[in-house]
Amino acid sequence: MPEGKVLGKPVTRLEDQPLVTGRGRYVGDINFPHQLHMRIARSVHAHAEIRSIDTSRARALPGVFAVWTSDDIPEVGPVDFRADRASEVLKPYRQPVLARGRVRYVGDPIVAIFAEDAYVAEDAAELVDIDYSQLRIIVSADEDPGEFEPGRTTEAAFLTHTFGDVDGAFTKAHKVIELDLHTGRHSGVPLETRGAIGRYDAATDILELHGAAKVLHRNRDTLVNMLGCNPDQLHVHESHVGGGFGIRGELYPEDVLVLVAAKRLGRPVKWIEDRYEHLMCANQGREQHHLARVAVDKDGRILAMEDEIFHDQGGYVRTHGYNVANRTMCMLTGLYDVPAFRAVTHYRLTNKTPCATYRAPGRFESTFVRERLVDAIAAELGLDPVEIRRRNLIRPEQMPYKLEFDEANVENLEFDSGDYPLLFEKALDMFGWNALQEELKRRRAAGEMIGAGMGLFLEEGGRGPSDGARIAVDSRGGVEVVTGGASLGQGFETAMAQICAEALGVDYRKIRVIHGQTDRIPYGIGAHATRATVLTGGAVHVTALAVRAKALDMASELLQLPADSLEIVDGTVRQRSKPRGPTITLGDIAKRLAPGSKVLGGRQPGLWAEEFFNPKDTVFPYGVHLAVVKVDPGTGGVTVERFMVAYDVGRAVNPAMVEGQLVGGCLQGLGGALYEEFIYDDQGQPLAATLADYLLPTLGEAPDIEVLITEDAPSPLNPLGVKSAGEGGINGVGAAIAGAIGDAIGRPGAIRRMPVTPQRLRDILRADGR
Amino acid sequence: MSARIDLILSINGRDYAVRVEPRHTLADVIRDQCGLTGTHLGCEHGVCGSCTILLDGEPVRACLIFAVQCDGQEIRTVEGLSEDNKLHPLQASFRDHHALQCGYCTPGFLMLAAGILERNPSISDEDLRDALSSNICRCTGYANIVKAVRAAAAEMGRR
Numbered sequence: 001m002p003e004g005k006v007l008g009k010p011v012t013r014l015e016d017q018p019l020v021t022g023r024g025r026y027v028g029d030i031n032f033p034h035q036l037h038m039r040i041a042r043s044v045h046a047h048a049e050i051r052s053i054d055t056s057r058a059r060a061l062p063g064v065f066a067v068w069t070s071d072d073i074p075e076v077g078p079v080d081f082r083a084d085r086a087s088e089v090l091k092p093y094r095q096p097v098l099a100r101g102r103v104r105y106v107g108d109p110i111v112a113i114f115a116e117d118a119y120v121a122e123d124a125a126e127l128v129d130i131d132y133s134q135l136r137i138i139v140s141a142d143e144d145p146g147e148f149e150p151g152r153t154t155e156a157a158f159l160t161h162t163f164g165d166v167d168g169a170f171t172k173a174h175k176v177i178e179l180d181l182h183t184g185r186h187s188g189v190p191l192e193t194r195g196a197i198g199r200y201d202a203a204t205d206i207l208e209l210h211g212a213a214k215v216l217h218r219n220r221d222t223l224v225n226m227l228g229c230n231p232d233q234l235h236v237h238e239s240h241v242g243g244g245f246g247i248r249g250e251l252y253p254e255d256v257l258v259l260v261a262a263k264r265l266g267r268p269v270k271w272i273e274d275r276y277e278h279l280m281c282a283n284q285g286r287e288q289h290h291l292a293r294v295a296v297d298k299d300g301r302i303l304a305m306e307d308e309i310f311h312d313q314g315g316y317v318r319t320h321g322y323n324v325a326n327r328t329m330c331m332l333t334g335l336y337d338v339p340a341f342r343a344v345t346h347y348r349l350t351n352k353t354p355c356a357t358y359r360a361p362g363r364f365e366s367t368f369v370r371e372r373l374v375d376a377i378a379a380e381l382g383l384d385p386v387e388i389r390r391r392n393l394i395r396p397e398q399m400p401y402k403l404e405f406d407e408a409n410v411e412n413l414e415f416d417s418g419d420y421p422l423l424f425e426k427a428l429d430m431f432g433w434n435a436l437q438e439e440l441k442r443r444r445a446a447g448e449m450i451g452a453g454m455g456l457f458l459e460e461g462g463r464g465p466s467d468g469a470r471i472a473v474d475s476r477g478g479v480e481v482v483t484g485g486a487s488l489g490q491g492f493e494t495a496m497a498q499i500c501a502e503a504l505g506v507d508y509r510k511i512r513v514i515h516g517q518t519d520r521i522p523y524g525i526g527a528h529a530t531r532a533t534v535l536t537g538g539a540v541h542v543t544a545l546a547v548r549a550k551a552l553d554m555a556s557e558l559l560q561l562p563a564d565s566l567e568i569v570d571g572t573v574r575q576r577s578k579p580r581g582p583t584i585t586l587g588d589i590a591k592r593l594a595p596g597s598k599v600l601g602g603r604q605p606g607l608w609a610e611e612f613f614n615p616k617d618t619v620f621p622y623g624v625h626l627a628v629v630k631v632d633p634g635t636g637g638v639t640v641e642r643f644m645v646a647y648d649v650g651r652a653v654n655p656a657m658v659e660g661q662l663v664g665g666c667l668q669g670l671g672g673a674l675y676e677e678f679i680y681d682d683q684g685q686p687l688a689a690t691l692a693d694y695l696l697p698t699l700g701e702a703p704d705i706e707v708l709i710t711e712d713a714p715s716p717l718n719p720l721g722v723k724s725a726g727e728g729g730i731n732g733v734g735a736a737i738a739g740a741i742g743d744a745i746g747r748p749g750a751i752r753r754m755p756v757t758p759q760r761l762r763d764i765l766r767a768d769g770r
Numbered sequence: 771m772s773a774r775i776d777l778i779l780s781i782n783g784r785d786y787a788v789r790v791e792p793r794h795t796l797a798d799v800i801r802d803q804c805g806l807t808g809t810h811l812g813c814e815h816g817v818c819g820s821c822t823i824l825l826d827g828e829p830v831r832a833c834l835i836f837a838v839q840c841d842g843q844e845i846r847t848v849e850g851l852s853e854d855n856k857l858h859p860l861q862a863s864f865r866d867h868h869a870l871q872c873g874y875c876t877p878g879f880l881m882l883a884a885g886i887l888e889r890n891p892s893i894s895d896e897d898l899r900d901a902l903s904s905n906i907c908r909c910t911g912y913a914n915i916v917k918a919v920r921a922a923a924a925e926m927g928r929r
Binding site: 010012013015016017019020021022023024025026028029119188189190191192193240241242243244245274275488489490491656657659660663664665666667668690691692696698699700702704705 | 807813820874909
């Protein structure tokens with residue numbers, strides 16, 4: 001590989017030129033001639049039987065082209081799970097594309113209206129008359145399960161993860177500490193709402209879905225099963241995406257509807273969600289109740305952890321099945337060496353918006369629980385929270401560290417590499433933790449309610465199984481990298497271009513990166529669970545090396561020099577020892593490799609290659625979050641004075657983009673820890689259905705977040721050593737903030753529920769007579 | 771539905787003859803009739819600021835104003851920031867400071883910042899943070915946006 005020139009550098013992004021000039025192309029910006037606009041009439045009740053639907057007034061409105069209920073699309077089944085999430089037991093809980101007989105949350109789609117104009121479609125939706133008969137409404141997973149449908153309870157699954165002798169550990173423990181904890185319901189809330197355009201080209205018999213994101217190929221595969229067509233008849237296209245965070249790009253009822261309608265109505269069908277719909281209908285997450293306990297010896301070493309989880313799934317099981325509940329359990333012990341563990345989850349449906357993955361799914365929740373337990377150990381034993389963590393961290397000599405669960409159907413984990421104590425000490429040092437304690441003492445003595453907290457966490461990413469890339473150099477030296485990855489705004493094109501540029505020896509700005517187009521490449525992993533840089537990056541790396549080898553082989557013949565004496569710099573091949581000697585550009589090599597070329601010899605034509613990268617296992621980055629907060633005892637308001645993210649990313653392809661992921665994720669986490677919550681009343685009515693009620697952090701709430709990116713533990717599982725950066729910013733925020741607030745108010749275990757809103761904190765202080 | 775009204779919208783120094791219903795928001799008309807899709811809709815209730823444009827030099831939420839209210843006023847959108855294909859200092863600074871990720875809020879932030887700096891080129895850090903807190907970004911955590919605007923202000927001051 002040539003000298004490091006662009007890999008690892010904080011270069012500016014290839015994505016930015018169109019985005020800063022208003023020339024981006026988000027799904028709302030795409031229009032097709034003669035398109036219809038779709039609007040959904042949605043349930044206003046959280047759980048009800050639909051007695052009748054009268055669409056006559058809506059149909060009569062001028063400009064309305066068609067109105068559908070579920071009776072109009074009997075052939076379309078419920079939105080399926082992703083192929084890798086199939087679970088027979090959950091299948092009856094999937095969401096129909098339009099409600100069939102029952103609605104299960106406020107916002108459940110019932111009627112689809114197709115009209116000439118978006119305003120008219122919305123008018124028509126107001127004219128749909130639906131007669132409901134209310135059913136028992138369940139708004140909490142703590143309630144006794146009810147009936148999902150005759151013969152089927154709302155506790156869709158009961159899940160168990162165990163290892164080690166849990167009962168023995170609790171019996172012989174020096175102390176057992178129990179906590180009752182809640183994580184609030186929040187979500188990604190990207191600034192662009194969802195959108196989808198279906199278009200059918202009868203001339204070629206190809207159905208197109210525009211506005212897709214995240215997992216294009218997997219969604220295509222799910223859709224072809226649902227629609228009964230072949231993959232070559234359904235092209236799924238990603239445009240610019242205004243933020244993903246796990247929730248955007250999953251398959252939703254509206255995606256299916258625009259496709260079915262485009263084909264049947266013979267006109268393109270465009271659907272753009274409004275914000276009110278988004279906050280009621282797009283995937284939510286996080287809402288869990290944990291009855292957690294931990295057994296420790298007299299030195300605070302953890303002997304066993306146990307957790308009973310009540311997981312609030314909302315009205316239906318969406319594309320991920322019970323994946324979030326599973327991730328919560330398997331990541332619960334985190335980066336501590338825990339000899340025995342048992343977690344059970346009551347996976348329950350409620351009459352609220354359905355849930356799936358939101359950035360660091362299962363990890364934000366489990367880190368909150370684990371770190372609350374560890375803080376409680378420190379408080380109970382009168383030990384320093386730092387020291388307790390030092391005693392329990394997995395040591396570097398234990399790597400790779402295995403978590404092997406007793407259950408045959410639970411995936412075992414192997415932490416690939418890491419030096420957790422090293423990162424912890426580096427973080428404490430950079431934050432000035434010891435000096436900070438003195439400062440906090442002084443300020444508390446002066447009457448301030450101020451404290452510090454921490455959250456240590458493990459991330460996971462780069463899960464396989466495989467991804468491929470095709471890289472071609474054209475006759476003018478232009479490089480096209482075709483991937484099956486996806487861009488949600490994280491800088492995917494830039495990262496892939498940097499990896500390709502480094503391996504091939506070209507300027508990264510001359511590389512065009514294709515992503516999210518299922519008609520350009522047959523397979524693709526997409527961008528989810530922080531996979532892109534590991535999986536697609538690995539594929540781009542090996543493919544670029546193959547192109548390089550082919551270029552050097554041809555150049556060697558043309559220049560009459562041994563291939564291993566050549567290098568490629570800025571797209572030109574030259575002799576390493578004589579940079580001013582004979583040269584040839586990659587574009588010229590591509591010309592010489594054209595079909596029919598006299599010098600082609602036995603080579604395959606063209607300067608291009610296609611390769612796959614198959615990592616053997618998942619990578620596990622890790623991090624530390626540290627926070628200082630100040631509490632206003634009068635209002636219960638919390639000000640975050642300092643926040644630090646320390647994260648070992650294995651290897652940073654672009655440190656500025658990694659930092660952007662960490663800082664942005666961190667502020668999102670602060671939202672979930674302090675402000676954001678989807679609350680519902682006892683009738684299941686959403687009370688946070690506008691951005692004036694669901695409070696996204698603004699600059700006014702944003703601290704200057706300190707960042708430490710380390711590369712101490714490159715992954716041995718991929719050629720670049722990269723891990724993943726997308727979710728480490730958010731993972732430990734709730735834990736660190738909860739600990740800091742507890743420290744500030746002098747009651748280390750007081751924070752049991754996120755978000756810590758001013759009302760909740762005032763209640764805690766009031767109970768203390770403060 | 772109601773009667774349509776003909777009006778002329780002046781956007782980025784060019785006149786657009788449009789026919790609108792009174793209920794059509796300025797944002798929808800800019801996007802759907804004038805084809806200037808750089809103005810983004812994030813919430814349509816005035817909270818997020820993605821649709822911020824300049825109306826007679828003032829930053830305004832284009833989702834909270836009707837097109838019919840803007841007859842004869844001077845509208846500037848993100849498409850009008852750069853001149854002769856040369857990026858405005860704010861645009862270049864956002865790129866150079868990694869002040870965007872998904873880019874959806876970016877046009878709104880650029881127009882908000884342009885309005886702020888044109889009115890007060892030497893705005894204090896505190897006032898700048900306060901003014902920029904009127905728009906929402908979900909990706910960046912804001913730090914780089916503040917840096918970018920601050921650097922652009924210095925650059926604009928040098929011109």
